[in-house]
Amino acid sequence: MRPFVLRCRHLLEEGREKAYALHRQGTLGMQVSTQLADLYDEVVLEVWNEAVAEHGDDDRLSGVSLIAHGGFGRRDLAPYSDADLMLLSMRDSEGLATKLAGNLTRDLSDIGIDPGLSIRTPSEACSLSWSDAVVFSSLAESRFLAGSLQLYKKFFDHYRHGSIRRSRRLVKNIVAARQEEREKWGETNYLLRPNVKRSRGALRDIQLIRWIGFARFGETDLDRLLKLGALPEDDFRLLRNAYGFMLRLRHELHFRSGKSQDVLDRATQMEIAAEWGYEGTEGVLPVEQFMQDYFEKTREVRYSAAYFVEDARSQPLLSRIVERVFSRKIDDKILMGPTSIWVRNDSLESFASNLPDVLRLMSFANQHRRRIQHKTWLAIRLAMRDREPSQPDSESIEAFLSLLSRPGRLASLLRRLHELRLIEQIIPEFARMRGLLQFNAYHKYTVDAHSFLAVEAATDLENSEGGMGRRYRRIEDKRLLHLALLIHDIGKGYEEDHCIVGAEIARRTAERLNLDSSTAETLEWLVLKHLAVNVVAFRHDLSDPQIVLSFAAEVGSIRRLELLVVHTYADLKAVGPGVATDWKVNLIEDLYRRTRRYFDSGDLPGSPDDPEVERNRTRIRESIFELGKKNASSSEETEAAENLLSRLPFSLITRGDPESLAEEIILVAKQKLSGESGTICTAKYDPAINATRYTVIRQEDSLSIGTFSRATGALSTSGLSILRAQIETVDDYAWDHFWATDPNAMKPLVPNDPATAPVFDQRRADQVCERLRSLIDSPDLPLPPHRKTWKAADIAEPESVNLLPKKVVFDNDTIERYTIISIFAYDEVGLLSRIAATLTKLRLVLSFAKIDTHLDQVADVFYVSESDGSRITNSDRQSEVRQALLDVIG
Template sequence: MSGILPSLEYSAGRVAARKGRLEELRARVRERYELGATGLQVAALQSSLLDEWIAGILEESLDDCGAEQQAILRRHLTVVAVGGTGRGELAPYSDCDLLFLYASSAETAAAEWVSAVVREFWDCGLKLGHSVRTPADALRMARQDAHFATSLTDARRLWGAEPLAVDFLRKFGRSVIGSRRRTFATEAIAAREAERQQFGGSTQQLEPDVKCSPGGLRDIHLIRWVGFAFYGASDLNSLKLRGGLSPDEALALISASDYLTQIRIGLHLTAGKQQDVLTRDEQLRFARERGVTGTAGQRPVERFMQEFFRHTTAVSGICRRFLERHQRPPLARQLLDFVMTYRIDDIYRVGPEYLHVPHRFRARVCGSPEGVLKLYLAAARYRVKLAPQLEELIAQKVITFPADLSAEASRAFLGILGTTGILGAILRSMYATGVLEYVLPPLRHIRCLLQFNQYHQYTVDEHTLRAVEAAESFEADAGPVGQAYRAIRHKDLLHLSLLLHDAGKGFEEDHCVVGWRLAQDLTVRLGLPEHQRELVSGLILQHLQMTNLGLRRDTSDPEVLLRFSHDIGSAEALRMLYVHTAADMSAVGPGVWNEWKSELVTSLYERSLLWLSGKSYLFDEPTRLERARNEVLECVAETDEKLRQALVRVWQDRLKLFPPHYLLATPPERIAADLRIVCSRAPEEIHIESRYEPETSTIEYRIITDERVGSGCFHKLTGTLTAKRMEILSAQICTSQDGVIIDAYRVKDFDHSGEVPQFRIDEVSDLIRSALRGDLDVYALFQARTRFQPLGLQGPVSNLPLRVVIDNESSDRYTVIDVFAHDRPGLLYTIARALFSLDASVVLAKISTHFDQVVDVFYIAEANGGKVRQSLRLKLIRDTLIGEIAAFEERFAGR
């Protein structure tokens, strides 16, 4: 074949003309989109125009060949559109998927020509996803690679030898699909499942990939692929006509496909490139451009995303049921199911995985709320799922159920909530079929409800179901949360409160208060006695209290503990609230319920439990302090008895000088270690040690010195650590009566992804020493090194206003300041520096950096050690903080 293919050099003018034509094509697509055409209409136009443009380039390139070359290629080469190109559902900047098929006799000519023409497409600005194969090679590849095989289910000839394309597609349908349709379906499902997990595994991610996230366009493609295997057609309407989809399912899928395709096209056109992720900025833009209006409790973007998630949830549910209908287990599994299946109540058939009902009993079982809830109760008790056919029938019947809930149905529902082991899966099935919303109508409001902030990673309904699953998982937990969960007698009430705890979101009023009212009505609907109604509604009203107190208050303060315990009222309610708190935070997202938050909340739980169990010595602070001091003294392990006694006397004197929050909130072993350092260090020494925690990827810096050396320690340390690209997660501040400073800062070091190396620790320690001794201008360091730092949010998400709240009642010793502000690198330093300028001493800090709007809490005292009492002084502190933070945010926004 050498010499048959002449050079395919072409002028720059032809490239420019083709590029111009491609841009004209996209401009027409944009125009159609902006005129309001549907997603599928715009995609069809895009595909039609692109087909014509591609075919034109292929013809031009072939015309450049000699006559003999043209004849060979026209007879023995064809171009097949596959994947999205084959379906005719391209977005403006999608890759174009082409399969170049050639007869083996034309291998050399085809290889040379395809190589040249592909280069032409790339030069023109079109990205190709292409392969070059003989028909036999393509068929062999399709049997081995599920991704390649699925791309061929919508294949169509685009250009070239028609007989070659027709013969290949016929053989593909017969040898790759027809003779191995179950294998093909299984491989396609497995490939999609792997992709689904790669993109988050949840239909309700808050920044979803429109194409690949669960419930996205790819799930619709999966239905079409499996449908092609079993019905010989991949078009949704054809699947409906052939019985593969119900009319309602087909309508929902077509509606979702059109909606998601339109969103995807909008993303491409805005970005000017391939972009399938619906980012937070894009969500705001779509809501604005579509004219979505907000309500008192929901922002426009939240209502837009609720509509989006309703489509993806519908797609995910239909996809799951469709696949379950068409997946037949292996023969060995079928035999095992047959052997292990047994009948109960003369109706239910319990298998290893599913609960079945014979066809003749289904209408009776699924035709009433009582029958359905008893069916779910049996599944929960035997720890199996309902057969897919039963779920489909229940979903059809639930809309006919009477509005009122009978006592029998209520007992069955509470029985379900009292089970463990598979409760999460049972509730998800009840939610998918509509049964859960029938029993608890307010859950309809939170279906697919979005909270547009950076704290929650899931929609409200998904978060709710995950909270129940998290609580259920505590049964196997060996720690205090697991112990508390196992000790709860009425787990049904705990699980009910978790189902309802966020039902009040999306309204103007505080969701805890709205949820409390809803719970009062729903517990009456369920027929609960009054004391249980009060318990459930109280849990919902107070479900944020442990988080707020544990992370924002000094839980060693007897006043805080007394008020909290008074509000909770009983040890059983406290156990429920504790588990509720852990489950709620666990369900927010990975890593939110972490070790240090667990420690803070658990400490509050254990101290409150002592009081509610009748051991009121907890509130006898002198007794508690004496006990803490004795535990520290027990850590003295000197072998020389005289030396030991001398050391004990020194420590006794020292311990009396430390503040209560340090003695009551610090482990005795740590206090003993601190005392050894305090007693052995030189007067001017600044002792610094570090401890890396791999579980949280954080490092703690502990600084021990004297206030004569480290004047203004808090603001200098926060400024230094921030300037070194560290996020301060918590701070424990302690100054003894004789001026000894013991401060500990838990930070995340953004310069190191794993364990922080020693050279970095040494560098930070040296910088801290220089800052405390006054050898370093901390403010100048902060200004120089934080100007271009990427930490923190790049713009406010919540749009909540800056607030500084002064609480002079919670503590007898100190004034408490709560600061609500947008998370910015350097915010903590700005606050600390302002307090220092006001001669206010920070004695305790609670740092929260996990919200899009942080809540930092500071316990402050006057220079003489007392709380701030003068109203003018309190106003000055508040006004100064507001002014400094506002100016800081303005400077940050101007970067």
């Protein structure tokens, strides 16, 4: 490299080291950014001077300006930010500008600064800005560096005045572009792995205020916007505080990675929390405390930006006239138009500071599905910020309960109450939920954000045509359901079980809200038992009558059943995208139907006297007869199949569909008559859970767990994910079913057309079946290695973030015949196969298994017994089994 480049490179490295030293001393983020901007200025000007040295006598230099814009322009650089530059050029200087641009790009890249450099004439720069929001927002924060100052001033004055003239259109374009970016990087500011630059409430939303400020007033500086009266003083203070915090955090990410890095992953969260001195509190980890601070800052930015945008997008005059002309009185102070509701100007000041009035307004807005007019809400927001917290009176409580009683726009209105910290004045314990991170990959949002999403998921059912929607509409006291969803996780952040703590808080909340004893009891029960459906539906055998009977006894009534099922569905929907899968929702529905049937008729599904068992047996028998005729089976085969059917356990008869079970019975009967041996395997697509059901049947002279162990190994090494398994023993046959997802078994209806629905690839499933038969029938043949799974570097995380304990829990109380072993661990390739192999070595007989995966965590349940049919009750034996399983999952 040339000595000039080496000298500048050394200058850049030395400058970054000085900035790093300042950062480590706890210097404010804005001060470090300023030092970095000065450093970039120095390096860029050195390169500029080098580039123009050979053109010193060229008159065309008077027609070129070097301009910093974007982050470089506003001087809030991070250590490894790009340098956004533009060469502003007159037409007759474009040739020279092109030569200079080549030198600048080459030298800056060699020095270690990634330049984003463009060449534009003033008219081109303006024209692009008026049509492209990204270009406009970047050039709005332009700063002169070198070249012709006169050219820059003339351009920027014209640019400022042109922006103000086009402000309405520009604001619309800026907001749309920011919305598109938020959808990509995270619509909520409560993300598990936020982007500190682009996620909602992050640095980009502060910049959004600056860009809109330039479009409307020709100013980007927050201080100037404050003096112009465009930005409330409280918002200015909060924005400045958040700005400094997030700049410091962004610097930390850059310095740690030695490159441009804006994603705050979970491992880095833990490290920063420790280095920044967070110690945690009772029930709250240091990392969760740190992220509460982060979310508090982004919440304030989000709300401030939203109000600034709303101000900028004020309704056109005609729309305001229509609202006024067609308005009507709700009471002496409140008016309602076709789309919005507002308070009269002469009553607004006193109204805005009165909590009962504000809650009543929100209840009206919810009841009539109207948007609270911006001017009214802004007055309320400013007044409530200055209001001293106080115990709500009976009028406020009545208005709050009225708000909760209807779906309408309930979730968004509750979020607004939360913004004003009014919910915690009614329910003080709610304050602890604010920005509380659940440090696992299962919950995507903070506790408070999750609670509002749960309320929203329930209210969305109002117009749903499915069974869950019908149940929601049947609930008469919807305020009870909505309140339970709002506070169901209020016990999180304590050392004790959050369900127990939450139930105690629910009882106090009911007393505070003056709920009658019956409603109070149900609220406490809902919060205490809000995980009961998940535990039973996802971790137990629903065909076992004991499970249904035990759950029905716990629920007690149809009313509570419907409340709990709808609550569970809404809670699951609010956990994160893709968590409420069809499989899980269908399991919830199955549990509901079985329990409801018991309440309605007294028939216990799956019990010997269940009429459904005999009806299923009859349907299977009819299918055997029809298949026998179709395949020209001999009378011996049909008779053998019917004999086998008579010996099938109730659980197997009630689980499978009659036709598939009939096919399996015929295959076993034929094998018995022929004297052949070997594994029978069939594969069929199950649309109910969008998975392939593999049936593996094998005659064994030892424990049936052996077949299960080999089958799980064969499936997982084939790249399949097992969702559920059920194991039966019929005579001396192991009769196992596996539901597994296999991306290679689904193919598009039209190749390379993602818009078409996929169809099941039977050929691929048959190949897996052949592999299963080969590996199971050759027990001495080693299983092939598991396929390596690749994760993008930006989402791969070390095991240090896995803070939840790995557990093995024994349950000898739920089922009389079996010990239920529940295993809680972090998911990884081949885990189930290793667990199954361990159970085999322990000589345990497996009767049922259900695999419940929550993104990065699993809760696998196994119904097992000793080889003599007894349960695992001896403490020493339990210790042996527990340790062996912990070894394999650890």
